[in-house]
Amino acid sequence: MNLSLETLLQLCILLPIFSTIGIVALRRHQNLREAVSIFTSLFVFYSVVSIYLGLQTGETISVHWLQILPGLSVSFTVEPLGMIFALIASFLWLVTITYAIGYMRGHNEDNQTRFYCCFAIAIGAVMGVAFADNLLTLFIFYEVLTLSTYPLVTHAGTEAAKKGGRTYLGILLGTSIAFFLFAILGTWMIAGTLDFTQGGVFPVDVDTTLLGVILVLFIFGIGKAAIMPFHRWLPAAMVAPTPVSALLHAVAVVKAGVFTVMKVSVLIFGIDLLSILPTTQPLLYLAGATVLLASFIAMRQDNLKARLAYSTIGQLGYITIGALLASPIGVIGGSMHIAMHAFGKITLFFCAGAILVAAHKSKVSQLDGLGRRMPITMAAFFIASLGIIGIPPAGGTWSKWYLLMGSMDTEQWTILVILLISSLLNIAYLLPIPIRAFLYKESPANSALGVKEAPLACLIAIGITTLATMALFIYPAPLYELASSILQTTSIAHGQ
Amino acid sequence: MLVHLPILQVIVPLIAAPTCLILRKPKLVWLFTLLASSLAFVISILLLQQVMLTGTISYELGGWSPPWGIEYRIDKLNAFIALIISGVSTVVLLAAQTSIEKEIPQEKQTLFYILYLLSLTGMLGILTTGDAFNVFVFLEISSLSAYSLIALGKDRRALWASFQYLIMGTIGATFILIGIGLMYQMTGTLNMADLATRLPEVAETRTITTAYVFFIVGVCLKLALFPLHFWLPNAYTYAPSIVTAFFAATSTKVAAYLLIRFTFSIFGISFSFTTLPMETLFLILGISGIFIASTVAIYQDNIKHVFAYSSVAQVGYMIVGFSLTTHAGLTAMLLHMFNHALMKGALFLALAAVVYRVGSTRIADFQGLGRQMPLTMAAIVVGGLSLIGVPLTVGFVSKWYLVVAVIEKGWWWLAGLVLLGSLLAVIYVWRIVETAYFKAPIAGRQPVKEAPMAFLVPVWLLVSANVYFGIDTRLSVEIATAAAKSLFGVAQ
Amino acid sequence: MTMILGLYNYWIVIVLMMIGFYIIIAHGHLIKKIIGLNIFQTSVFIFYISVGKVEGATAPIWQEGILLYSNPLPHVLILTAIVVGIATTALGLALIVRIKEAYGSVDEDEIQSMDNQDVANQEKEHQQC
Amino acid sequence: MVGIALAVNQIKDMFAVVMLAGIYGLVSASFFVAMDAVDVAFTEASVGAGISTLLMLTTVAMTGRTEHEASHKPLLALLVVTVTGGLLIYGTFDMPYFGSADAPVHNHVAPRYIYDSMKEIGVPNMVTSVLASYRGFDTFGEVTVIFTAGIGVLALLSVVRRPKNDAAVEAINDSMHEKHLVLRVVIKTMIPFILLYAFYVQFHGDYGPGGGFQAGVIFAAAIIMYALLFGLSAARRVITQPVVQLLSALGVLIYGSVGFVSMLNGGSFLDYSVLSADPIAGQHLGILLIELGVGLTVASVMIIIFFSFSARSEYQQAKKGESL
Secondary structure (H helix, E strand, C coil): CCCCHHHHHHHHHHHHHHHHHHHHHCCCCHHHHHHHHHHHHHHHHHHHHHHHHHHHCCCCCEEEEEEEECCEEEEEECCHHHHHHHHHHHHHHHHHHHHHHHHHHHHCCCCHHHHHHHHHHHHHHHHHHHHECEHHHHHHHHHHHHHHHHHHHCCCCCHHHHHHHHHHHHHHHHHHHHHHHHHHHHHHHHHCCCECCCCCCCCCCCCHHHHHHHHHHHHHHCHHHCCCCCCCHHHHHHHCCHHHHHHHHHHCHHHHHHHHHHHHHHHHHCHHHHHHCCCHHHHHHHHHHHHHHHHHHHHCCCEHHHHHHHHHHHHHHHHHHHHHCCCHHHHHHHHHHHHHHHHHHHHHHHHHHHHHHHHCCCEHHHCCCHHHHCHHHHHHHHHHHHHHHCCCCCCHHHHHHHHHHHHHHCCCHHHHHHHHHHHHHHHHHHCHHHHHHHHCCCCHHHHHCCCCCCCHHHHHHHHHHHHHHHHHHHCCHHHHHHHHHHHHCCCCCCCC | CHHHHHHHHHHHHHHHHHHHHHHCCHHHHHHHHHHHHHHHHHHHHHHHHHHHHHCCEEEEHHHCCCCCCCEEEECHHHHHHHHHHHHHHHHHHHHHHHHHHHHCCHHHHHHHHHHHHHHHHHHHHHHHECEHHHHHHHHHHHHHHHHHHHHCCCCCHHHHHHHHHHHHHHHHHHHHHHHHHHHHHHHCCCEHHHHHHHHHHHCCCHHHHHHHHHHHHHHHHHHCCCCCCCHHHHHHHHCCHHHHHHHHHHHHHHHHHHHHHHHHHHHCHHHHHHHCCHHHHHHHHHHHHHHHHHHHHHCCCEHHHHHHHHHHHHHHHHHHHHHCCCHHHHHHHHHHHHHHHHHHHHHHHHHHHHHHHHCCCEHHHHCCHHHHCHHHHHHHHHHHHHHHCCCCCHHHHHHHHHHHHHHHCCCHHHHHHHHHHHHHHHHHHHHHHHHHHHCCCCCCCCCCCCCCHHHHHHHHHHHHHHHHHHHCCHHHHHHHHHHHHHHHHHHC | CHHHHHHHHHHHHHHHHHHHHHHHHHCCEHHHHHHHHHHHHHHHHHHHHHHHCCCCCECCECCCCCCCECCHHHHHHHHHHHHHHHHHHHHHHHHHHHHHHHHCCCEHHHHHHHHHHHHHHHHHHHHHC | CHHHHHHHHHCCEHHHHHHHHHHHHHHHHHHHHHCCCHHHHHHHHHHHHHHHHHHHHHHHHHHCCECCCCCCCHHHHHHHHHHHHHHHHHHHCCCCCCCCCCCHHHHCCHHHHHHHHHHHCCCCEHHHHHHHHHCHHHHHHHHHHHHHHHHHHHHHHCCCCCCCCHHHHHHHHHHHHHHCHHHHHHHHHHHHHHHHHHHHHHHHCCCCCCCHHHHHHHHHHHHHHHHHHHCHHHHHHHCCHHHHHHHHHHHHHHHHHHHHHHHHCCCCCCCHHHCCCCHHHHHHHHHHHHHHHHHHHHHHHHHHHHHHHHHHHHHHHHHHHHHC
């Protein structure tokens, strides 16, 4: 296949969306239907990689679709930050979909066709977000993402699921319309453009209080970043099937959130402006508070998935901090953490899912001694935890390191302390799980039912992500280069 | 014949009406009605093109030059709205025959179509005429036919709703009559353009103030502007579904047009907004309309009620745009008039399909329809999203322009309110989606089939219009802007 | 004083209008509402006609030698308006007849209460099913 | 008049109220005469006092006579009314005084009607010329309104299946008719004259007060009288429902086609002067035709309305009969 990179870029977004047609058409034949999904994901990953290689060779890739409002068009372009996001998303999606197939069949859930359709649309939307060239485009796909993931959350259709779905949609759609859109409009009125621009779009003479307010609107409006008090949707979404949670937490939704935060702070405000805004400091503390609180709550969760959910909220806080530190190193750390956390967290969720499938356990307190029966799973869980905490041999080490550096050179001592404390907290709520699994004595009840290791499909997925986590520790270089080039790259020509 | 387009716009459906009485056979009459309506649609398109190219057209009825004779005056504004109305009416008619078969007894169907044509005539007449009293006459044509159409509903409450509407409507019309009378008394003319030139001399008098107030109150009754909206919800709910779809998309637009026409073109901005504190009043009414009506909508059990109240809320949005008294604001209003017609047309037509299959629009009866009537429900979802104002739908475009206009005025708080208002929409739309998709079908009800093509085609025509004009906004925006500009041209 | 002489006529008309208006809103009996409507409108007609009156003029029917006529335009308008009026009345009355059949009453409150009753019943139904 | 209005407000017996309303109509008619509006007076008399009273009586007969104690919020109503009234009074203060010849009304548009209509249209009755020619389109609208009302009433009241025990109804009618034998004879002899008068009004409209509308009403009145005394079915035998409906449609169509013809003759819609070589003759012709259309529609719609009402009441009686 020798398609031009532009074509590939558009295909990343369109192909998944069109694949739904095939999925619906083939709803009667399971295997074919899944085949379509797999093929799509493979192709998306392929094209993203080739785009990445293209970017390495210094090409500028941008596509301009159509003008929705005068001076505002749907258009896409490739820049490092988006590249990182796209790479992670497309890769992990590939993994997730394989995992999902195993999982869904294992559980023989109904409405599977709807499930795969929404899955596909979601990833298309994510690609749209990743490559968006201006806020409007980003916003559009942001909403598409919300709407397409709603049916996934409510998949079970039970009262609980619907309630969860309501919270999910309510908060995400609500914040995005009430604050995010408002902030976008404000930006539009003040700056006259919504294109992502190196060094920000706002003219110098604008009153900083006003901009400060807009910044607040952005941070709260991007509900997907789960900054307290708008984090409730994340635990609520726990009712979803495990692959979905994985998608939400590692691949699509939350990452789209923090990614947007990054983009806004770097390419709309620009870190220089950001550092002088009156509201940056308070927001920074808010993010810090989110990190701490989330960790504390996580400790007190016995339900495994709930614990992981709160841990996610905490980790997202890290990335937001990275963005708001408004220092190059902070940005680098933050954007690296997007990747690191993605791999770590998705592994954890896969493990949780595997445990659920194989041993039908969902509570931490039930896991005693499970390590002997499910060694691979638990080992993976252990490594991934290290990744989240930020200890070798997992990639998390680096991102955390840069975040610390960032907070030092901006002399944010409070933040520094927060980061350190919360790392300890991470240890406190993650490591006990493998410890229980391996060292504790198995309760007779568990030994009674002969639990086996998880099905192969799951194990493969788990294996891949775990290896990736470690790989990122050993070769962080390419990721680091991308991250550090976020600030150097001059903005790509807009709106042609 | 091109010269005669302005009058043909109105005469075609008017003449078609009595002809139907001669044709008698319902099916035949339906086809004929459809023909007439689509003819009107074509004419309106031609007119709009002509106006966009050559500017305002004037047509002297009976060959008497205004102000002595009655003049038809087509400018960008009314050409635009005429387009909306004739277009929607045509699309809705596609489904009429099937829906009417179920909802109206055989021997009354012919009468139904006649009344439908007459109300179309009335609306178009109001739009195209350039003579104040002529407005009143055609207003009555449309109203009378509207009352009878609503009374044709199956439920006995239709009668009562219709009667209330009749009382309210007639009071409104009489108020308008008084307003016109006072204007005439002070200026000695009934021709709009002539009025516009002669009013300023007497603008300072208390009489003209009274005239304005009476006229506006009368119009607002027709517009169902909160708090004068009592008649609307029941009228929309118990009328035959097709009628609802038609009116919900059109009738408020006509009233809104009168509001704009008289405020901007005839009394002139300087009078309406400097002599009187109209904008503040309208702003308050608009905002409270948005919030109160939307909140009420959330607690309704009949989906038709839900959307009826949401219509009241939407009128609120238009009025907010209106009350800004800026070019941007007016553009937003016009744009929203266009978009809202598309949304509500699609939604109520989809409901008509539900009535056809399920025989009710109570939310309880929507359980499991998501699976049984996928296409119809999908249409409702898209329409709902458009109502909320999600990107890629027309709803988003309206919201965008409205908020931009508001911010341009520097009223950030108002911008916030407008956006918050749409959150309420999220709630009442999502109630429906949830029931339709995530509730098992009612036990004991035999499975419902998907609506017939006769519904799906027009519904999806409107739905795709919702999406198309949400993405490619050039056409609608261009016209709306031009119309708004021309109005301010008149005003200065 | 001249003002009173000059305007008393309008004032009477207004009083009439308002009585009619009052009958419409304040009375529960539907026929009475319609009658109120009639009175209301008729008085508006009178207003129009009085606007058209010229002191010492004759009816606007051309005759040799007469130069001062009252203004015909209001007459025309009101002719139309009367027709509209009767049309509305007829329709309203027809509605009343049907309402009487459907509800067995022509009193606003009774009908309203019955309406609410209907809603309640529907709710019951669907709780049953 | 204020007295009457107040009485209407007070009295609870519908029958009396309706009668008062009728009288109110008559009085206002005389008011109109006093203000030189002869045509209006004519119309108001035949409509306000005639038709509408008749209809109301029928309705009252069908719905019962008495009104319940108004258990309403008269205070609120009073408030609304006083506000509106107050505003109106406020509005009057800058009005030109009553009857003053220098009011703008008399000096802007009207003069042309008054002084030029004779040579432009050649019809002495200015009201007719304005009504039919200068503002001919309004009148077209008016006809449409009437037509709409007719259709609306039809849609509301038309009775599907003739009640089974038609005979019973017949019996009632006949028995009723036996009583008024004298009256019947008198009316029978009168009706032709009324019809004649109707035609006179129809065509004399150009010169004196009158015209299509009034003529139509009178014509209808004759038929209605006939129906009242000889029973609906008898009247139906004279004029059948479909025919009447057809005529009502025809009226509108005649009016419309006049407009179309003038279009085809190169004038604009309803421009009569192109109907014949000599504009004045054209105007005459046009006015004649459209007045005919008006007359047709008005008469037939009035008949339709009345028939529908009384048919409905018969239907109700029949139903009662069945239920008993």
